Amino acid sequence: MEPKLVLDRHQFDTFFESLHKHGYEIIGPTLLDGAVVYAPVDSPDELPVGWTDEQQGGVYRLKRRGDQALFGYSAAAHSWKKFLFLPTLKLFEAYRTSGGPEIRHPQPDVRRRAFLGVRACEIASMEIQDRILIHGTFQDTAYVQARNAALIVAVQCLQSGGTCFCRSMNTGPEVTRGYDLLLTEITGPQKHVFIVDVGTDRGAGILEGIALAKADEADLKHAGDLVDEAAAHMGRVLDQNGIKELLYRNYEHPRWEEVAKRCLTCTNCTIVCPTCFCTTIEDVTDLPGGKAERWRRWDSCFTLDHSYLHGGCVRCSGLSRYRQWMTHKLATWIDQFGTSGCVGCGRCITWCPVGIDITEETAAIRSSGDASSSIFGKKGE
Amino acid sequence: MAGKRKPRLAVWKFASCDGCQLTILDCEDELLSIAAEIEIANFPEVSSAIMKGPYDISIVEGSITTPDEAERIHRVRRSSRFLVAVGACASSGGLQALRNFKDVNEFISFVYATPAYIEALNKSTPVRDHIRVDFELQGCPPNKYQLMEVLSACINGRKPAVAQHALCLDCKRKGIVCVMVANGTSCMGPVTQTGCGVICPSYRRGCYSCFGPMETPNTDSLASWFGRLGMPSEDIVREFRTMYGWSEAFRRESEAREKETKA
Ligand code: SF4
Ligand code: SF4
Ligand code: SF4
Ligand code: SF4
Helix, strand or coil, X not given: CCCCEEEEHHHHHHHHXXXXXXXXXXXXXXXXXXXXXXXXXXXXXXXXXXXXXXXECCEEEEEECCCCCCCCCCCCCCXXXXXXXXXXXXXXXXXXXCCEEXXXXXXXXXXXXXXXXXXXXXXXXXXXXXXXXXXXCCCCHHHHHXXXXXXXXXXXXXXXXXXXXXXXXXXXXXXXXXXXEEEEEEECCCCEEEEEEECCHHHHHHHCCXXXXXXXXXXXXXXXXXXXXXXXXXXXXXXXXXXXXXXXXXXXXXXXHHHHHHCCCCCHHHHHCCCCCXXXXXXXXXXXXXXXXXXXXXXXXXXXXXXXXXXXXXXCCHHHHHHHHHHHHHHHHHHHHCCXXXXXXXXXXXXXXXXXXXXXXXXXXXXXXXXXXECCECCCC | CCCCCCCEEEEEECECCCHHHHHHHCCHHHHHHHHHHCEEEECCCCCCCCCCCCEEEEEEECEECCHHHHHHHHHHHHXXXXXXXXXXXXXXXXXXXXXHHCCHHHHHHHHCCCHXXXXXXXXXXXXXXXXXXXXXXXXXXXXXXXXXXXXXXXXXXXXXXXXXXXXXXXHHHCCCCCHHHHHCCCXXXXXXXXXXXXXXXXXXXXXXXXXXXXXXXXXXXXXXXXXXXXXXXXXXXXXXXXXXCCCHHHHHHHHHHHXXXXX
């Protein structure tokens, strides 16, 4: 194993320079309109220095930290999905010519990007999307290109957020794989350093030319303690025990009606979810009908069009749409792709405008569940 | 489409502010290509040369507020092959439908020197309440790209790509930080149909639903959340009583909340 290194806070500018020198555009955490978001950052000053957040169902607030930590917040407002699996993507243009239709494909975006500040749950969510978009039946070329071009600079969570439950989902808070470089931030009155793990040669290349000390025992212990502490302070829990069977048994549970009364079918939970991958295809034409464009846009199982078959929509009620979403995330995903579709990042809870909580809904079904039978079987089957 | 005659377009005004028609004129760059593909046969705001019907596409702006309009809209329907109602007035009764919640004769007696000259219907109603409408384009005023899309779809013989889901989906596609979650600002986005381009949240203010209800608006849940954000019931009533106040979903909600304020 590579020895762990120490990057001093004062060397962070040099670290940024090195990333730039290697041709990477840096995408990292920064403050925007009252939240931490991932966006292009040019210098460490643009990071959320000394900021953290408080998250509950439907509520997000920035707060000052007592220190100058760069990565002292929990899950950011939007996930990295928007850089890998673009919200809108032009697939092609078609022109009417005398020799028939002529198709033109847009130039692929081949920018190299360094993702700075990727969390354990976010690596897990990328792996879930990889399974679908790279290793599935069809390859999504735009995703493959963006994913291969992305350098992952991960960070260990210093603290878990109020809506986080990655521990329940076995996806965090400790980063153990899937990174090029991994930083553990240690802040104290005397020092501010980052313990660096090197995951790949590509990551090692970035560190070349930066004079890094070797981490000593005390630093390593400190780093380990921070990760343990984050794990001990998870905001939420989602009991995974027999989850698939539990939900399959309870398609007719009265709790779905309760949640449907609150659900706005607004799509926010699906769009902030780092694993949701539904899209819709839209064709537009110009007035003379000589040119057409085909666009792909993020879609959601909360829209009526999502389940539109000829003549009508299959999931007309809010109930059936919320149930589809939650059971897909937590249960049918397992049958479909071999893992849960949820990594426990808590975004769907925080960014639901009315604070609907997937952990609470599951717990409610579990505690009163199995009292009702369903089309999929009876209690105890 | 060589040899074929151009589709003929008519634009009709009922009780409205003209904002929708201005949206058509605002398609500056596209107007030439509209004129190349469509014969503007009856559009008094653009040209005094008015050709007789029938028309292939009729765009109707405005609500029905007078006995005369209630008759005229039938004539428009008879002379139109494809009829599109555009804007809040045509699709829900508009801002002037706020009078529907009160007694119109009282307003008339206050406003006009000689109330006897005024002939108005009790209620301001959407076009759909009077005739069959082929397509409704929401928005006060509607979005010009959506308007172009509807025209383009009409003449190219396809379904218009006009989404009916919540504004939130486009808000998130644009990467905007939710004003309600992050700032505690009330936002009608979750019950509002997308189409405006997410203007208000882009400027850090809540949506006030100038595009009207989305496909399945859960107004009760959102109104309750507004209450939790600290909004008094009277203000919740007002949130649902703007240009789409007479749409069924918003009307039911404001009436239910109004009862609460009186209880
Ligand atoms: S379902 Fe919710 S908690 Fe789970 S990964 Fe998606 S957004 Fe995160
Ligand atoms: S669960 Fe929340 S975020 Fe998801 S559709 Fe319903 S109201 Fe919107
Ligand atoms: S700001 Fe408004 S429109 Fe945007 S996600 Fe929040 S509630 Fe929806
Ligand atoms: S955000 Fe809402 S109020 Fe603002 S322009 Fe769009 S639809 Fe109208």
